[in-house]
Amino acid sequence: MQPQQGNLFVVAAPSGAGKSSLVKALLEVDARLKLSISHTTRAPRGQEVHGREYYFVSDAEFDRMVAEGAFLEWAQVHGHRYGTSRLGIEARMAAGEDVVLEIDYQGALQIRRQFPAAVLIFILPPSWDELRARLQRRGEDSADTIELRLHNAAREMAHVDHFDFVIINDIFERALFDLKAITHAQRLRVAAQRRAHPQIFAALGLSDTAI
Numbered sequence: 001m002q003p004q005q006g007n008l009f010v011v012a013a014p015s016g017a018g019k020s021s022l023v024k025a026l027l028e029v030d031a032r033l034k035l036s037i038s039h040t041t042r043a044p045r046g047q048e049v050h051g052r053e054y055y056f057v058s059d060a061e062f063d064r065m066v067a068e069g070a071f072l073e074w075a076q077v078h079g080h081r082y083g084t085s086r087l088g089i090e091a092r093m094a095a096g097e098d099v100v101l102e103i104d105y106q107g108a109l110q111i112r113r114q115f116p117a118a119v120l121i122f123i124l125p126p127s128w129d130e131l132r133a134r135l136q137r138r139g140e141d142s143a144d145t146i147e148l149r150l151h152n153a154a155r156e157m158a159h160v161d162h163f164d165f166v167i168i169n170d171i172f173e174r175a176l177f178d179l180k181a182i183t184h185a186q187r188l189r190v191a192a193q194r195r196a197h198p199q200i201f202a203a204l205g206l207s208d209t210a211i
């Protein structure tokens with residue numbers, strides 16, 4: 001049997017739709033999944049900690065990483081740059097670990113080109129009013145920043161058709177259930193492709209069956 005390459009899950013959403021909350025809740029119940037920590041030139045907000053939510057870097061440091069090809073993908077989002085470091089992701093996947101990226105649609109499309117088997121998931125809010133309310137209730141962004149993020153949300157949502165799955169994050173627990181179902185289904189699909197459980201296939205006389 002081939003050594004197993006881990007799964008790559010990409011979660012994108014307009015700002016405030018709830019992707020960080022959903023991914024955080026998923027990570028709490030899914031020990032096989034590892035979160036990629038992005039680099040950003042944005043300043044930390046509130047309780048954010050360097051190395052936990054992001055690696056907060058200067059423009060010069062980000063430029064250097066771009067020049068060195070250190071990013072698997074990077075993009076300009078809401079006036080700042082964000083990127084996924086190549087270091088770690090490829091090694092983790094080669095070791096069979098599942099990795100989740102929380103990135104914007106531009107990054108998701110770059111990932112799809114390099115990893116055609118990546119699973120792309122888009123989270124939508126239930127309405128514009130609720131999206132605005134969530135950004136306001138979060139209380140982390142200025143009124144101007146909220147307006148910019150709402151303005152950009154329309155452009156981001158126009159790319160929803162490029163994604164494999166769409167989850168409406170209305171009732172949080174339902175959306176989390178959907179997210180869990182997608183990761184579970186992907187693992188079952190890969191297990192079938194790899195002919196996991198060879199002893200059961202053999203016992204059922206299916207060893208030579210082409211899948």
Ligand SMILES: Nc1ncnc2c1ncn2[C@@H]1O[C@H](COP(=O)(O)OP(=O)(O)OP(=O)(O)O)[C@@H](O)[C@H]1O
Pocket residue numbers: 013014015016017018019020021022134135137138169170171172173
């Ligand atoms: N289903 C939900 N119902 C109500 N509030 C929610 C729901 N999901 C998330 N929230 C809240 O909405 C706010 C925005 O969520 P979150 O920070 O996870 O969004 P995000 O998509 O990661 O945004 P960003 O891209 O800006 O980081 C948070 O205050 C969060 O607690």
Ligand SMILES: Nc1nc2c(ncn2[C@@H]2O[C@H](COP(=O)(O)O)[C@@H](O)[C@H]2O)c(=O)[nH]1
Pocket residue numbers: 012013014015038039042073074075077078082083084102103104105106107108
């Ligand atoms: N293309 C990438 N987009 C990223 C990455 N990390 C985060 N993001 C996206 O940026 C916005 C804003 O995030 P915020 O933390 O400032 O609210 C959001 O859509 C993120 O998904 C990345 O590495 N690459």
